[in-house]
Amino acid sequence: MAMLEVNCLEKIYKTRLGGNQVQALWDVSFSVEQGEYLAIMGESGSGKTTLLNILAALDRPTSGSVLLDGCDITDLPEKEISKFRRDHLGFVFQDFNLLDTFSLRDNIYLPMVLAGKKPEEMKAKAEPLAKRLGIEDVLDKFPYEVSGGQKQRAAVTRALMMDPELLLADEPTGALDSKATDELLQVFSELHTAGQTILMVTHSTKAASHASRVLFIKDGEVFHQLYRGNSTNEEMYQKIANTLTLLTTGGDENE
Numbered sequence: 001m002a003m004l005e006v007n008c009l010e011k012i013y014k015t016r017l018g019g020n021q022v023q024a025l026w027d028v029s030f031s032v033e034q035g036e037y038l039a040i041m042g043e044s045g046s047g048k049t050t051l052l053n054i055l056a057a058l059d060r061p062t063s064g065s066v067l068l069d070g071c072d073i074t075d076l077p078e079k080e081i082s083k084f085r086r087d088h089l090g091f092v093f094q095d096f097n098l099l100d101t102f103s104l105r106d107n108i109y110l111p112m113v114l115a116g117k118k119p120e121e122m123k124a125k126a127e128p129l130a131k132r133l134g135i136e137d138v139l140d141k142f143p144y145e146v147s148g149g150q151k152q153r154a155a156v157t158r159a160l161m162m163d164p165e166l167l168l169a170d171e172p173t174g175a176l177d178s179k180a181t182d183e184l185l186q187v188f189s190e191l192h193t194a195g196q197t198i199l200m201v202t203h204s205t206k207a208a209s210h211a212s213r214v215l216f217i218k219d220g221e222v223f224h225q226l227y228r229g230n231s232t233n234e235e236m237y238q239k240i241a242n243t244l245t246l247l248t249t250g251g252d253e254n255e
């Protein structure tokens with residue numbers, strides 16, 4: 001069984017008064033195997049954020065299901081959702097989502113604080129992880145005292161503190177310069193090699209070219225999927241660029 005199974009997701013946003021409605025997802029199905037590194041791409045408005053919000057249990061679909069290790073997250077009782085997210089998912093966002101008044105260390109400890117872990121346990125978990133991500137020397141600094149790349153690596157460290165089955169990343173390189181982007185993509189590749197399952201939404205062809213599979217969404221449906229096979233990052237980059245051209249020119253990928 002796949003680690004993540006997304007079945008026939010449909011999402012219709014209704015306005016409060018029930019007048020206009022927008023269909024953001026029509027019929028999205030795909031699965032993710034343990035240890036896969038999946039990138040999701042698509043034009044603005046194609047439904048990527050809607051999909052990610054449903055996968056993150058931040059929103060519920062109109063119909064369809066999302067099974068993580070066999071558990072349907074679209075069906076979780078409201079009071080269990082926060083704990084489920086904390087125990088099973090790690091999140092990385094474009095704008096880091098660090099608390100400005102907390103040091104990087106305290107930001108990183110947060111998921112374990114919320115889970116009621118002991119301080120020694122937090123330190124024992126955080127320090128080797130921070131070292132692996134190259135931020136061990138800035139742990140006691142505040143977000144405004146470090147670079148964007150260091151902030152994002154702190155956010156990744158925080159996301160890994162509870163050993164998530166699935167790391168969800170929303171445009172993780174979107175606010176980074178090219179050097180910090182390369183460093184972050186290197187971190188993601190190393191995590192993938194170590195067995196971490198990653199699902200990343202991105203507009204960046206370069207970021208997606210590091211993934212093991214790229215899924216393209218168009219108008220709320222899966223348009224196409226690219227598998228890395230034995231391709232290098234450069235070859236993947238070219239294949240992604242070609243698919244994006246088809247996507248934006250309205251071509252049929254089977255042509």
Ligand SMILES: Nc1ncnc2c1ncn2[C@@H]1O[C@H](COP(=O)(O)OP(=O)(O)OP(=O)(O)O)[C@@H](O)[C@H]1O
Nearest residue numbers: 013022023024042043044045046047048049050051
């Ligand atoms: N809360 C909402 N209420 C009504 N419509 C919404 C809502 N959120 C998104 N939509 C609509 O659903 C469609 C898909 O939006 P979504 O944000 O998922 O796209 P996206 O692919 O993430 O776009 P972007 O790349 O610009 O972030 C769009 O037509 C959008 O206007």
